[in-house]
Amino acid sequence: MTALLDAHAVCKSFSGIVALHELDISVDAGECVGLIGPNGAGKTTFFNCVLGVLRADSGVVRFDGDDISRLRVHERARRGVGRTFQRIELFAESTVREHLLIAERTRRGDGRLWKDLIGRGRPRPEEVARCDEVLDLLGLLRIADEPIEHLSLGQGRLVEVGRALMTDPKLLLLDEPTSGLDRQETADLAATLREVQATKGFAILLVEHDVEFVAGFTTRCYVLDFGSMIASGPTADVLHDPAVREAYLGAPGVHQ
Amino acid sequence: MIVAAALGSDLLRAVLQGAPPGAVYALVALGFVLTYKTSGVFNLAFGAQAYISAAMYYKAHSDWKWPIVPALALSVFVLAPALGLVLERLVFRHLRTASSVAKLVVTLGLSVALPSIFELIIGFEGVAGRTPDGIVPRGAGVFYDPFGVYPFSRNELMSMGVALLAMVGLAALFRFTSIGLQMRAVVESPRMTELNGINADRVSAFSWALSSLFAGLAGVLIAPRFNTLAAPDFFNLVVVAIAAAVLGRLVSLPRALVGGLGLGVLIALLGTFLPRWSKTHTWLRPFQENLTPSVPFVVLFGVLVLWPAIRRTREVVDPLSGVDPPPPSLAAATRSAALTRATRLFGVVALATIGIVVYARADASWMFLVTQAVIMSTIYLSVTVITGLAGQISLCQGTFAAIGGFTVFQLADRHGMSVLVAAVIGAVIASGVGAVLSLPVLRLGGIWTAVATLAFAYFFDAVLVKISWIGGGNTSILQGTRVPRPVIGPWDFADDRALLVLAVIVFVLVAIAVIQIRDGTVGRTLRAIRGSEVAAEAIGISPARARVTAFAVSAFIAGLGGALLSIQQRNVNYGSNFSPFAALFWLVLVVSLGARTVEGAAQAGASFALFDMLVLRGSLLGWILRSSKRIPGVFPISAKWRFVLFGLGTIQFARHPEGLVEYSKRRAFARAERLTRTRPDADQGHEGVDESAPVAPVEESVR
Numbered sequence: 001m002t003a004l005l006d007a008h009a010v011c012k013s014f015s016g017i018v019a020l021h022e023l024d025i026s027v028d029a030g031e032c033v034g035l036i037g038p039n040g041a042g043k044t045t046f047f048n049c050v051l052g053v054l055r056a057d058s059g060v061v062r063f064d065g066d067d068i069s070r071l072r073v074h075e076r077a078r079r080g081v082g083r084t085f086q087r088i089e090l091f092a093e094s095t096v097r098e099h100l101l102i103a104e105r106t107r108r109g110d111g112r113l114w115k116d117l118i119g120r121g122r123p124r125p126e127e128v129a130r131c132d133e134v135l136d137l138l139g140l141l142r143i144a145d146e147p148i149e150h151l152s153l154g155q156g157r158l159v160e161v162g163r164a165l166m167t168d169p170k171l172l173l174l175d176e177p178t179s180g181l182d183r184q185e186t187a188d189l190a191a192t193l194r195e196v197q198a199t200k201g202f203a204i205l206l207v208e209h210d211v212e213f214v215a216g217f218t219t220r221c222y223v224l225d226f227g228s229m230i231a232s233g234p235t236a237d238v239l240h241d242p243a244v245r246e247a248y249l250g251a252p253g254v255h256q
Numbered sequence: 257m258i259v260a261a262a263l264g265s266d267l268l269r270a271v272l273q274g275a276p277p278g279a280v281y282a283l284v285a286l287g288f289v290l291t292y293k294t295s296g297v298f299n300l301a302f303g304a305q306a307y308i309s310a311a312m313y314y315k316a317h318s319d320w321k322w323p324i325v326p327a328l329a330l331s332v333f334v335l336a337p338a339l340g341l342v343l344e345r346l347v348f349r350h351l352r353t354a355s356s357v358a359k360l361v362v363t364l365g366l367s368v369a370l371p372s373i374f375e376l377i378i379g380f381e382g383v384a385g386r387t388p389d390g391i392v393p394r395g396a397g398v399f400y401d402p403f404g405v406y407p408f409s410r411n412e413l414m415s416m417g418v419a420l421l422a423m424v425g426l427a428a429l430f431r432f433t434s435i436g437l438q439m440r441a442v443v444e445s446p447r448m449t450e451l452n453g454i455n456a457d458r459v460s461a462f463s464w465a466l467s468s469l470f471a472g473l474a475g476v477l478i479a480p481r482f483n484t485l486a487a488p489d490f491f492n493l494v495v496v497a498i499a500a501a502v503l504g505r506l507v508s509l510p511r512a513l514v515g516g517l518g519l520g521v522l523i524a525l526l527g528t529f530l531p532r533w534s535k536t537h538t539w540l541r542p543f544q545e546n547l548t549p550s551v552p553f554v555v556l557f558g559v560l561v562l563w564p565a566i567r568r569t570r571e572v573v574d575p576l577s578g579v580d581p582p583p584p585s586l587a588a589a590t591r592s593a594a595l596t597r598a599t600r601l602f603g604v605v606a607l608a609t610i611g612i613v614v615y616a617r618a619d620a621s622w623m624f625l626v627t628q629a630v631i632m633s634t635i636y637l638s639v640t641v642i643t644g645l646a647g648q649i650s651l652c653q654g655t656f657a658a659i660g661g662f663t664v665f666q667l668a669d670r671h672g673m674s675v676l677v678a679a680v681i682g683a684v685i686a687s688g689v690g691a692v693l694s695l696p697v698l699r700l701g702g703i704w705t706a707v708a709t710l711a712f713a714y715f716f717d718a719v720l721v722k723i724s725w726i727g728g729g730n731t732s733i734l735q736g737t738r739v740p741r742p743v744i745g746p747w748d749f750a751d752d753r754a755l756l757v758l759a760v761i762v763f764v765l766v767a768i769a770v771i772q773i774r775d776g777t778v779g780r781t782l783r784a785i786r787g788s789e790v791a792a793e794a795i796g797i798s799p800a801r802a803r804v805t806a807f808a809v810s811a812f813i814a815g816l817g818g819a820l821l822s823i824q825q826r827n828v829n830y831g832s833n834f835s836p837f838a839a840l841f842w843l844v845l846v847v848s849l850g851a852r853t854v855e856g857a858a859q860a861g862a863s864f865a866l867f868d869m870l871v872l873r874g875s876l877l878g879w880i881l882r883s884s885k886r887i888p889g890v891f892p893i894s895a896k897w898r899f900v901l902f903g904l905g906t907i908q909f910a911r912h913p914e915g916l917v918e919y920s921k922r923r924a925f926a927r928a929e930r931l932t933r934t935r936p937d938a939d940q941g942h943e944g945v946d947e948s949a950p951v952a953p954v955e956e957s958v959r
Contacts, residue, residue, distance in 0.1 A: 102783075
């Protein structure tokens with residue numbers, strides 16, 4: 001069986017500085033995989049290569065069996081690569097439900113200008129119902145009509161998840177979902193995400209600094225340092241790997 | 257050998273001939289880059305500043321008969337820096353953390369307002385048909401010919417000398433003085449700089465005064481090159497300077513200098529060496545004749561579109577801007593749906609009443625103005641689409657409108673086609689041009705879209721208007737661009753009353769279309785892109801496609817409106833209606849009144865056509881007092897106040913991008929709701945929502 005996401009020998013360098021070196025990373029359908037490493041390890045660069053924000057210098061990114069290395073961001077999104085942002089990116093002047101509605105409408109690819117002109121562009125009941133289903137799943141139904149300016153950071157992150165879910169992603173890339181959240185919010189987010197993932201069955205690739213969150217959430221993880229893979233395998237084993245501890249905490253002896 | 261020598265001397269002459277105007281372009285470019293570098297403001301009002309100094313010099317020297325030195329001292333060394341200080345203190349200091357697009361819009365407003373303010377205060381009227389004096393005695397009459405091929409006038413030598421001196425002075429300032437270093441720090445982050453104990457306000461004020469001095473210098477130096485003294489020429493000059501400045505990516509002073517000189521020389525070279533195609537191919541003549549003045553616009557457009565580096569020039573974003581509170585949402589989003597319906601109904605009823613009164617009672621001149629207001633409102637809906645919905649600043653809406661007007665002129669007057677069919681064809685052509693133009697332009701984003709559309713508008717103005725199958729060419733100069741009124745069956749629209757009805761019908765149809773688009777998929781998609789382009793892409797939206805749609809729709813509306821306006825005036829009247837500088841006022845007007853809503857467009861249209869007549873001439877007060885004889889003596893107030901008021905109105909754009917109408921409405925609704933709130937559970941929806949922790953990165957909605 002081929003993996004859902006199969007990145008093979010991905011290289012990327014910025015004016016001579018190697019950001020990614022021959023990375024092989026794969027995610028199976030329905031799997032939760034972590035991607036960790038110290039700052040500057042290349043996690044975000046790899047994310048961007050998968051999403052299409054950046055294009056890898058060499059190597060292949062396969063998704064669902066197809067080579068998507070040359071596709072643009074929105075084309076990859078339509079094939080089922082969803083994401084959330086580290087620094088929250090929401091649509092100003094829109095309510096929570098509107099975020100999901102536009103994603104739903106985009107997924108259906110039903111946005112012809114003439115339909116707007118004859119008044120068929122407004123949300124239809126079945127679209128609203130589908131949005132509300134996801135909002136309910138995320139516990140956001142109560143604030144569906146709030147402008148996003150009124151939300152807390154944790155709620156905003158859930159809105160991002162909901163918006164991504166409306167596109168029926170096969171793979172969801174979470175970019176440091178816990179950044180800026182306190183302990184309780186992090187725990188709530190983890191619980192909600194786990195529940196939603198169990199219901200919908202999509203795969204998750206997670207970039208995260210919070211090791212506890214990664215340990216509780218993923219089954220497998222990859223560790224990057226200076227653009228190269230230094231460890232991979234079941235999360236529990238990897239987190240106890242001396243090389244990983246060294247990358248995170250510095251050479252043994254220095255911090256003792 | 258002789259040929260080579262002749263070629264050599266031709267070349268040398270062209271270079272020498274191009275150097276003096278090049279030096280002035282360079283001077284403007286230097287000042288422009290200086291403002292951009294030190295305050296992050298893409299200062300399109302630079303031309304207005306230059307105009308003020310040039311006009312002041314003219315007034316002092318030619319009208320008041322002051323000698324050169326005091327006149328120069330007043331206009332350049334006192335007035336110009338003072339103006340810079342005032343602008344910095346009253347306007348730009350408060351906008352430091354605003355987005356660069358918001359700042360650009362404010363400078364557009366100032367370009368419109370400043371010349372009128374100056375003219376009102378000093379009592380200056382634009383000069384036409386007379387070449388302003390330079391800053392050296394008999395500057396245009398005494399020549400020096402050092403190389404034996406091209407005689408420099410004293411004015412020209414002066415321009416070159418001043419430009420050189422300015423460059424050296426600036427370089428020394430940045431390199432050797434602490435204020436130069438501080439200026440560079442303030443660009444990065446004014447608040448960061450203040451944390452380091454530097455008074456950012458003082459540094460910013462200094463740099464504004466300095467760049468304004470440059471504007472003043474350039475103004476008095478360039479003035480003798482025109483045989484008029486009018487604000488639009490100076491706005492044009494800034495666009496040329498931007499072309500020079502982008503060659504230095506807007507940050508390099510030496511490259512701006514080289515760019516300015518290069519442009520001057522390039523224009524002279526083209527003038528000397530272009531083969532005279534026009535003898536065999538007459539259709540090429542308009543290109544040929546107008547090629548040289550349009551060079552800067554072609555260069556500007558080409559550089560922006562073809563040189564990716566300029567697009568990657570990061571907008572100056574204050575690293576600390578994230579701590580600002582997010583902008584408020586639209587009134588419609590926060591008030592109840594019933595209230596919205598009620599106000600809409602009220603608006604429609606009020607408009608219908610006015611319409612019926614005008615239709616039944618108004619005399620010919622009022623009928624004309626009201627019809628014009630309705631048509632302008634239609635055109636302004638095109639700004640609502642591109643700026644309000646898509647968040648892009650387009651400065652070529654006048655050009656799209658002109659395409660509509662010229663199409664009707666060509667098809668109806670020259671080929672006898674039905675006028676209304678021709679109007680629709682005009683709109684379709686405008687829409688096509690808009691769509692094609694949007695492909696290279698909209699990728700640029702932010703201020704670059706604005707600048708590229710401005711370059712296109714000037715290119716159209718300089719070259720395309722003069723082509724006989726577009727603007728009518730030479731025949732239209734003599735005969736005008738006549739546009740007939742349509743006749744459909746029993747309705748003859750030569751009757752102004754019938755035309756008013758037609759204009760209202762078109763406006764209502766377009767307004768409904770705009771509302772449908774805004775509430776439909778296209779509008780939501782555009783709003784998503786405006787909110788966060790990366791997030792929109794991440795859910796599968798193609799920003800390019802959405803923006804092409806927006807641009808095409810906007811150009812269609814502008815083209816339709818332009819056709820109607822030409823039909824109403826029975827003439828295209830390109831110069832007064834659609835020229836780039838005239839169309840600048842449109843954007844200023846719509847943005848200051850409200851670019852997001854149909855009401856904003858309608859009020860902008862009404863203001864454009866009726867403000868002068870109703871308010872400034874005192875007619876409204878006359879009606880209130882029930883006698884035109886009782887109008888107080890202060891009326892009529894100069895029509896220039898339109899430019900002043902609405903130009904300054906853009907200043908609030910940075911804080912209230914929704915416009916004055918929407919802003920005041922939201923305040924009124926908020927007050928009304930506070931008064932009427934009796935049910936204790938009225939705001940149940942807010943419960944449990946943590947308002948104290950707003951989502952951080954809701955940034956400027958127009959970028």
